[in-house]
Amino acid sequence: MEKFTRFSSRVVPLLVDNIDTDQIIPARFLKVTDKQGLGDNLFADWRFNADGTPRPDFVLNMPAHRGAQILLAGDNFGCGSSREHAPWALAGFGFRVVISTSFADIFSNNAMKNSILPLALAAGDHARLAALLGADPRTELTVDLPSQALLVPGGAAMRFPIDGFAKTCLLNGVDELGYLFRFTEEIEAFERTTSRS
Amino acid sequence: MNAPKPKTLFEKVWESHVVHQEPEAPAVLYIDLHLVHEVTSPQAFAGLRSRGLTVRRPGRTVATVDHSIPTGDPSLPLTDPLASKQIAQMEENARWGGIRFFGMSSAGRGIVHVIGPELGLTHPGMTVVCGDSHTSTHGAFGALAFGIGTSEVEHVLATQCLLQRRPGVFEIRIEGKRGPGVTAKDIVLALLARIGVGGGTGHVFEYTGPAVGALSMEERMTICNMSIEGGARAGMMAPDDTTFEYIAGREFSPRGEEWDRAVAGWRALPTDDGAVFDRSLTLDISDLSPMITFGTNPGMGLAVGGPVPRPEDVKDPSQRSALRKALEYMNLTPGEPLLGRPVNVVFIGSCTNGRLSDLRLAASVLRGRKVDPAVRVLVVPGSQAVKRQAEAEGLDRVFTSAGAEWREAGCSMCIAMNGDQLSPGQYAVSTSNRNFEGRQGKGGRTFLASPLTAAASAVTGKITDVRTLS
Numbered sequence: 001m002e003k004f005t006r007f008s009s010r011v012v013p014l015l016v017d018n019i020d021t022d023q024i025i026p027a028r029f030l031k032v033t034d035k036q037g038l039g040d041n042l043f044a045d046w047r048f049n050a051d052g053t054p055r056p057d058f059v060l061n062m063p064a065h066r067g068a069q070i071l072l073a074g075d076n077f078g079c080g081s082s083r084e085h086a087p088w089a090l091a092g093f094g095f096r097v098v099i100s101t102s103f104a105d106i107f108s109n110n111a112m113k114n115s116i117l118p119l120a121l122a123a124g125d126h127a128r129l130a131a132l133l134g135a136d137p138r139t140e141l142t143v144d145l146p147s148q149a150l151l152v153p154g155g156a157a158m159r160f161p162i163d164g165f166a167k168t169c170l171l172n173g174v175d176e177l178g179y180l181f182r183f184t185e186e187i188e189a190f191e192r193t194t195s196r197s
Numbered sequence: 198m199n200a201p202k203p204k205t206l207f208e209k210v211w212e213s214h215v216v217h218q219e220p221e222a223p224a225v226l227y228i229d230l231h232l233v234h235e236v237t238s239p240q241a242f243a244g245l246r247s248r249g250l251t252v253r254r255p256g257r258t259v260a261t262v263d264h265s266i267p268t269g270d271p272s273l274p275l276t277d278p279l280a281s282k283q284i285a286q287m288e289e290n291a292r293w294g295g296i297r298f299f300g301m302s303s304a305g306r307g308i309v310h311v312i313g314p315e316l317g318l319t320h321p322g323m324t325v326v327c328g329d330s331h332t333s334t335h336g337a338f339g340a341l342a343f344g345i346g347t348s349e350v351e352h353v354l355a356t357q358c359l360l361q362r363r364p365g366v367f368e369i370r371i372e373g374k375r376g377p378g379v380t381a382k383d384i385v386l387a388l389l390a391r392i393g394v395g396g397g398t399g400h401v402f403e404y405t406g407p408a409v410g411a412l413s414m415e416e417r418m419t420i421c422n423m424s425i426e427g428g429a430r431a432g433m434m435a436p437d438d439t440t441f442e443y444i445a446g447r448e449f450s451p452r453g454e455e456w457d458r459a460v461a462g463w464r465a466l467p468t469d470d471g472a473v474f475d476r477s478l479t480l481d482i483s484d485l486s487p488m489i490t491f492g493t494n495p496g497m498g499l500a501v502g503g504p505v506p507r508p509e510d511v512k513d514p515s516q517r518s519a520l521r522k523a524l525e526y527m528n529l530t531p532g533e534p535l536l537g538r539p540v541n542v543v544f545i546g547s548c549t550n551g552r553l554s555d556l557r558l559a560a561s562v563l564r565g566r567k568v569d570p571a572v573r574v575l576v577v578p579g580s581q582a583v584k585r586q587a588e589a590e591g592l593d594r595v596f597t598s599a600g601a602e603w604r605e606a607g608c609s610m611c612i613a614m615n616g617d618q619l620s621p622g623q624y625a626v627s628t629s630n631r632n633f634e635g636r637q638g639k640g641g642r643t644f645l646a647s648p649l650t651a652a653a654s655a656v657t658g659k660i661t662d663v664r665t666l667s
Contacts, residue, residue: 015515016519016522017515017516017519018394018395018494018519020494020631020633022631022633022634022635022636023633023634023635026635026639027612027613027614027636028613028614028639030236030264030265030614031236031265031277031279031280031282031283031614032239032279032283033239033240033243033282033283033286034239034240034243035240045634045635045639045640050621050639050640074515074519075395075515076394076395076398076428079394079395079428079494080330080425080631080633081329081330081344081631082237082328082329082330082332082344082345082346083236083237083346084237084240084328084346084347084348087346102395102398103398104395104398104428105364105398105399105428105430106330106343106344106345106346106430109345109346109349110346110347110348113346113348113349114348163223163362164221165221165222165223165360175348176348176352176360177248177351177352177355177356179222179360180225180352180355180356180358180360181355181356183216183217183225183356183358184356186216186217186225187216187225187227187356187357187358190216190227191227191357194213194227196227196229197254197256
């Protein structure tokens with residue numbers, strides 16, 4: 001897994017509340033047996049016309065946002081299905097951070113397992129950031145995971161919470177499976193003492 | 198000496214599955230039952246192979262195919278090469294892992310959350326996971342059951358454990374006695390309309406109160422199934438005699454002395470008097486009407502006779518714009534009633550409402566009636582066993598005589614991965630669980646409702662209050 005520490009990028013604002021995983025990656029694109037290519041269909045039904053041409057009025061298609069690695073979304077991002085194809089599609093497109101005020105539990109877990117930071121801001125900070133980007137869409141933000149701060153030009157750093165264990169995993173680029181395997185003896189003992197096999 | 202601290206059902210199940218807990222780290226939680234399907238598992242099996250790992254406990258793992266399979270004539274070959282590949286890969290992965298597999302030709306196959314309980318695999322007090330958010334269904338038995346991503350599927354395959362932070366417990370107390378025409382689906386849609394799609398985030402729901410004890414197991418499953426639509430990963434209900442009667446005698450249920458021991462353990466699971474919930478809410482269902490959704494998430498619901506809400510009446514600006522966006526997608530006029538609005542398709546099925554009792558409800562409306570010829574009506578049993586039971590009761594003939602399609606088991610139009618889908622702009626009344634934009638087919642528009650409301654709407658071709666059907 002890729003290490004996540006500190007980086008700077010412009011932002012794509014998609015200020016819709018309750019963006020569900022069916023919008024992030026529609027179900028018809030889940031008929032895959034690997035993780036490749038899902039970024040091509042990220043937000044497919046919002047991004048493309050029926051004939052497959054890009055919709056110029058959709059933020060992801062606007063030249064000003066090309067190459068941005070931060071997505072600024074509305075409240076409760078990632079609700080709905082448990083499909084990990086959602087963070088695979090976001091990562092495939094090039095996103096490394098999604099900013100919201102809250103995230104659906106399963107999406108949040110899935111995102112961090114793919115080096116995507118679900119960055120939850122307080123509602124006031126979220127609104128200030130949205131206003132700032134409204135005024136200057138080319139604003140560049142710096143995400144500093146060690147200090148859990150979002151650095152905004154000309155303003156005070158915005159703090160964000162993150163689970164300490166998940167933070168360590170992201171900073172070191174380690175996945176949880178290695179950690180779980182450290183407890184093989186405990187798992188065996190648990191199975192023995194509770195008569196599970 | 199102090200009395201032991203009263204505990205919730207959730208706490209009892211959680212604590213009895215914690216293998217290890219390091220300070221500051223998530224718990225290592227043991228998983229009793231891992232259900233696997235073709236769409237969210239291929240990358241997990243590939244991960245295992247690339248790391249040189251195997252399935253740790255194949256006996257605790259059960260696989261089927263449900264999401265991408267066709268529900269039409271079973272004698273026809275598969276025509277979708279992508280779906281065929283997923284199905285073949287599931288079969289191959291199950292063989293490789295030594296996992297019990299209910300494949301296309303199996304009599305036991307069906308939607309994973311229908312067959313788990315039906316086969317007697319789901320028991321009170323278990324931890325159950327699946328790469329599918331509607332795993333919450335199994336909480337109806339007093340299990341802790343939740344959806345996971347594919348990375349976590351790999352973790353469970355490899356270690357039979359998951360790293361989990363302990364969620365809060367949100368008590369949903371259900372009181373009162375429901376009136377005619379009101380089903381379990383209406384209860385959960387009313388809950389979602391009240392708390393919204395993020396209201397339960399970070400929590401597990403525990404449904405309590407006398408109205409819960411009065412529900413059948415299949416009704417309980419309908420409610421727990423949609424806990425995830427409120428943002429709660431799991432929904433739980435205390436196991437009781439209704440639960441035990443349902444489980445007794447099923448294929449994988451305990452027998453003899455083992456059964457007696459199991460039931461004695463299960464009886465100790467319900468929440469103790471005096472146990473504390475992190476949050477609580479009471480829902481009185483006495484005056485509840487049949488519910489229907491009007492918008493693009495399951496929390497956008499109203500009584501079937503009510504008017505579509507007006508954005509200008511909503512104070513919060515982001516909620517107002519969300520409502521405006523939803524009504525635009527649905528092409529609905531604020532303030533107008535939904536009743537009488539023509540629909541193109543009626544879908545009866547899914548892990549929410551695809552069980553025998555759901556089909557009986559739908560059949561009770563369709564018996565001796567015809568569906569409106571302008572409406573396509575699909576009835577899709579939740580499993581092949583449900584299909585056989587329904588046919589033994591003659592329900593299939595009720596549906597086909599009425600002019601509905603009687604299909605093979607699968608997820609079908611709930612997720613629209615298998616060719617069963619809406620065309621752009623079409624309206625459906627659906628007994629499934631999600632009305633997100635495009636969920637039932639790109640550009641399709643979904644009204645979520647109960648099997649009774651769906652069947653009544655099939656008859657008239659319009660959104661209908663089943664209580665007024667002549």
